[in-house]
Amino acid sequence: MNKIFGLPESLREVSTHYCAGCGHGITHRLIAEVVDELGIREKVIGIAPVGCAVIAYDYWRFDCSEAAHGRALAVATGIKRMRPQNIVFTYQGDGDLAAIGGNETIHAANRGENLTVVFINNAIYGMTGGQMAPTTLIGQKSATTPEGRSVELHGYPLKISEMLALFQGGDKAGVSEPDRWRRFFSGRGPFSLPYLLGDEPARIAALDKRSNV
Amino acid sequence: MVFGASATGARALTSSSSPGISLKQEGISYIAGADLPAVIVNIQRAGPGLGNIWPAQSDYFQATRGGGHGGYRLIVLAPASVQECYDFMFDAFDLADKYRNPVMILGDGLLGQMMEPLEKENTKHKVKNYPKPWALTGCKGREPNIAKSFYMIEGDLEESNLRQQKKYKLIQQKEERWEECLVDDAKIILVAYGSMARIAKGAVHKLREKGKKVGLIRPITLWPFPKKAFTKRRAPNTKYLVVEMSYGQMLEDVLLTINGKSKVEFYGRSGGGVPTEEEIIKKVSTL
Numbered sequence: 001m002n003k004i005f006g007l008p009e010s011l012r013e014v015s016t017h018y019c020a021g022c023g024h025g026i027t028h029r030l031i032a033e034v035v036d037e038l039g040i041r042e043k044v045i046g047i048a049p050v051g052c053a054v055i056a057y058d059y060w061r062f063d064c065s066e067a068a069h070g071r072a073l074a075v076a077t078g079i080k081r082m083r084p085q086n087i088v089f090t091y092q093g094d095g096d097l098a099a100i101g102g103n104e105t106i107h108a109a110n111r112g113e114n115l116t117v118v119f120i121n122n123a124i125y126g127m128t129g130g131q132m133a134p135t136t137l138i139g140q141k142s143a144t145t146p147e148g149r150s151v152e153l154h155g156y157p158l159k160i161s162e163m164l165a166l167f168q169g170g171d172k173a174g175v176s177e178p179d180r181w182r183r184f185f186s187g188r189g190p191f192s193l194p195y196l197l198g199d200e201p202a203r204i205a206a207l208d209k210r211s212n213v
Numbered sequence: 214m215v216f217g218a219s220a221t222g223a224r225a226l227t228s229s230s231s232p233g234i235s236l237k238q239e240g241i242s243y244i245a246g247a248d249l250p251a252v253i254v255n256i257q258r259a260g261p262g263l264g265n266i267w268p269a270q271s272d273y274f275q276a277t278r279g280g281g282h283g284g285y286r287l288i289v290l291a292p293a294s295v296q297e298c299y300d301f302m303f304d305a306f307d308l309a310d311k312y313r314n315p316v317m318i319l320g321d322g323l324l325g326q327m328m329e330p331l332e333k334e335n336t337k338h339k340v341k342n343y344p345k346p347w348a349l350t351g352c353k354g355r356e357p358n359i360a361k362s363f364y365m366i367e368g369d370l371e372e373s374n375l376r377q378q379k380k381y382k383l384i385q386q387k388e389e390r391w392e393e394c395l396v397d398d399a400k401i402i403l404v405a406y407g408s409m410a411r412i413a414k415g416a417v418h419k420l421r422e423k424g425k426k427v428g429l430i431r432p433i434t435l436w437p438f439p440k441k442a443f444t445k446r447r448a449p450n451t452k453y454l455v456v457e458m459s460y461g462q463m464l465e466d467v468l469l470t471i472n473g474k475s476k477v478e479f480y481g482r483s484g485g486g487v488p489t490e491e492e493i494i495k496k497v498s499t500l
Contacts, residue, residue, distance in 0.1 A: 041352070042351050042352050042353035042354075043351045043353070044351065045349050045351065047217075048361075054363055055363070055365060057357070057359045057361065060357075061352075061357055062351075062352050062357050063349040063350070063351055063352050063357050063358050063359070064349075064357065064359050064360075064361075065216070065217065065220050065349055065359070065360040065361070066243070066247070066359075066360065066361040066362065066363055067216070067217075067243075068216075068239050068240055068243050069239075071216070071240065074214045074216075074217065075214070075216050075217035075220070076217060077214050077217060078214040078215060078216060078217025078218035078219070078220070078221070078225070079217040079218070079220060079221050079349060080217075081218065082217075082218045082221040082222075082223040083221045083349070083350065083351075085351075086349075086350070086351050
């Protein structure tokens with residue numbers, strides 16, 4: 001009998017600490033499945049983010065590092081430059097990647113570091129109580145924008161992926177929807193940003209379906 | 214970047230001058246928390262704030278008390294010559310690897326701008342290779358390694374803290390370093406580190422020519438502070454004069470070590486002001 005479904009080797013058999021309805025568990029699993037499919041579990045090094053997913057390494061079963069707030073891409077750069085034979089990826093939310101780590105994101109992309117970034121953009125600071133993030137949409141209500149984000153008061157959302165795509169030598173900073181993210185884990189691709197919008201399970205499941213992961 | 218490079222087992226170094234080092238403190242705390250080896254060079258300029266780019270020793274507290282958050286310790290080496298800058302770099306990487314702890318080389322603008330002869334051939338140093346089974350290299354044939362300072366489960370962080378405290382105690386027992394100059398018969402002992410110690414040494418020799426029984430203790434490790442250099446010389450008739458390019462930072466460690474058993478005086482300038490031999494000699498004459 002063929003086994004058609006099971007626990008990925010890259011995922012530990014433990015319950016996650018995430019709240020009901022959170023998408024982190026699903027994206028952790030998607031990553032674990034891709035890592036397994038590519039057969040790179042013993043080669044991959046992940047950088048866990050700040051925020052709820054800081055202990056992603058308790059769920060994945062491959063080498064991982066933590067990073068200070070916003071510094072995932074600096075840590076990843078240090079690792080990748082010392083270990084070019086490994087596949088290095090970061091897993092970062094928008095508070096991490098677009099706010100406190102915006103500078104790291106811009107420079108890592110512009111340098112053309114050979115890294116993969118999984119950008120979990122839920123347009124809000126989820127862990128700390130739903131405050132406005134740089135990616136919060138116009139009109140979106142949050143704990144710090146109870147009337148909705150206004151252009152006059154808060155400015156426009158930062159379009160990270162679109163911004164990176166404009167970089168000179170744009171082929172160095174590839175930005176991708178998740179349907180192509182398998183390619184970016186292969187270690188052959190350039191810096192990439194699988195851009196997940198929304199953390200509701202339904203939405204991620206939809207992306208999951210579309211991406212055929 | 215240093216955190217990441219070090220986590221792979223590579224020997225990693227970063228350097229800057231005071232404000233840049235302040236900026237790096239978050240990362241240094243993470244490196245210390247994750248028990249990663251690294252070397253950090255701080256060539257001190259004057260502060261606070263942007264201050265100026267003249268030499269100073271006003272980052273002593275920052276270097277020896279942790280600098281970043283969370284109650285960690287750096288091993289701090291204070292070279293006083295270009296030769297020592299070279300020699301201590303070998304020691305710094307070895308100490309970092311041996312204890313899995315960040316090491317700081319604390320110099321100042323005088324030393325940073327100095328040109329003087331350097332003998333590379335005479336050095337006895339050899340690069341040691343410490344095994345690093347904890348390094349992130351890909352988990353081939355082993356359980357995954359994690360580089361982290363985060364401990365969420367109750368009691369885990371305290372356990373990690375206590376393990377580090379044990380390490381710090383061991384470092385204190387084993388790694389104190391200092392230089393002594395004419396202290397055996399000295400009635401007045403100057404205490405200075407780094408370039409300041411070279412100026413103080415000049416003053417000691419001039420005072421000796423005048424028949425004054427003056428000596429110098431030069432702490433080489435600022436943390437661990439070389440207590441052993443002082444404990445055998447704590448007599449009521451011995452006087453200490455701490456000289457710094459600050460308004461009294463290492464002074465506090467000297468006071469804690471002397472613990473009231475000898476008189477401790479201080480002379481210091483900062484903000485780019487450097488105490489001169491003449492000023493030190495003048496101060497000694499008032500003791």
